[in-house]
Amino acid sequence: MSGVTLEKVIKRYGDTQVIHGVDLEINDGEFCVFVGPSGCGKSTLLRMVAGLEETTEGQITIGTRDVTRLDPSDRGVAMVFQTYALYPHMTVQENMGFGLKMNGHPAAEIKEKVAEASRILKLDDYLKRKPAALSGGQRQRVAIGRAIVRGPEVFLFDEPLSNLDAELRVEMRVEIARLHKEIGATMIYVTHDQVEAMTLADKIVVLRLGRIEQVGAPMELYRDPDNKFVAGFIGSPAMNFVAGTVSGTEVTSTGLGGSVAKPSSAQDGQEVLVGLRPEHLGMRQGGQHRVDLTESLGGVSYAYITCPSGEKIVVEERGDERSAEGDMVDLVIDHDHLFFFDAKTEQRLR
Numbered sequence: 001m002s003g004v005t006l007e008k009v010i011k012r013y014g015d016t017q018v019i020h021g022v023d024l025e026i027n028d029g030e031f032c033v034f035v036g037p038s039g040c041g042k043s044t045l046l047r048m049v050a051g052l053e054e055t056t057e058g059q060i061t062i063g064t065r066d067v068t069r070l071d072p073s074d075r076g077v078a079m080v081f082q083t084y085a086l087y088p089h090m091t092v093q094e095n096m097g098f099g100l101k102m103n104g105h106p107a108a109e110i111k112e113k114v115a116e117a118s119r120i121l122k123l124d125d126y127l128k129r130k131p132a133a134l135s136g137g138q139r140q141r142v143a144i145g146r147a148i149v150r151g152p153e154v155f156l157f158d159e160p161l162s163n164l165d166a167e168l169r170v171e172m173r174v175e176i177a178r179l180h181k182e183i184g185a186t187m188i189y190v191t192h193d194q195v196e197a198m199t200l201a202d203k204i205v206v207l208r209l210g211r212i213e214q215v216g217a218p219m220e221l222y223r224d225p226d227n228k229f230v231a232g233f234i235g236s237p238a239m240n241f242v243a244g245t246v247s248g249t250e251v252t253s254t255g256l257g258g259s260v261a262k263p264s265s266a267q268d269g270q271e272v273l274v275g276l277r278p279e280h281l282g283m284r285q286g287g288q289h290r291v292d293l294t295e296s297l298g299g300v301s302y303a304y305i306t307c308p309s310g311e312k313i314v315v316e317e318r319g320d321e322r323s324a325e326g327d328m329v330d331l332v333i334d335h336d337h338l339f340f341f342d343a344k345t346e347q348r349l350r
Helices: 042-050 092-102 107-121 136-148 166-183 194-200 218-223 228-233
Strands: 004-013 016-026 031-035 057-062 077-080 154-158 186-191 203-208 211-216 240-247 250-253 258-261 271-276 281-296 301-306 312-317 328-333 339-342
Touching (some): 016 042, 031 042, 042 186, 077 136, 092 107, 107 136, 107 166, 186 194, 194 218, 203 218, 211 228, 228 271, 228 339, 240 312, 281 312
Parallel strands (some): 031 203, 154 186
Antiparallel strands (some): 004 057, 203 211, 250 258, 281 328, 301 312
């Protein structure tokens, strides 16, 4: 297996530049997730690693090999797409071994590799079935098995779970995580779903408009975001943001209904955004914040609140006593878990 390195990688379509000088190192055996909103460049970047998109400038290295100008078949990668792309007239066994068969591998070798992939993915009972007789999750496992039998240096996943329903997505997340632990391969995974990113990744790459916003372990990005975009993208429900102004040693905010201690780097009079995660907020009855809706999920509820300033925030609630629609409340703030961002640049203030 091998790591992947991108150095000053640029992608242009004519005069339009969509990837802007990306530098990234993915270690051997690492599970790296590209995450970001639609149009951020994550699938384009993945396809550049695969060789399905030409790299305009820069260099892509897999292991010790410069693969920037190599054909996809020579890069040592295998890609699993959003669509399964299985041959409907072939059995699971034939689908998984078809690529090796086309490349002239001996039948005994193909049978051995398909059997090993089937064992890993728990497909032994389905080898004689055709795709029409499989569920969506089973079809996606066959597509992954087809990649495994090739023995690639790097696995590439392009939103492989987006066509599945919620229950199957959870099931397949567990399958892919288990697969990574079992075979120890380098994997690059693209998704717009930050829950997938948080649960699967060793390393998350947050992209926006063709640029890397931040790279780090899931909890590192959650606990220590560099800017408002990363803070708001990582975490579900998203981080709340309310406007404030630095005044002396404090930040005053109508949305919070009071003031909090300012970060050391903030300047007097500076306009800031105060970030608060739903789990770091509480409520007490009697105040100026109105509960518009309480969304109960059983063990946890989320209260959607309108601040006196008109700003909207979400508060997580647990336990037996929970708010109801129409309640007027005050916020209880965990001051040890506040985030501050410059209102103009949206960069973190520490």
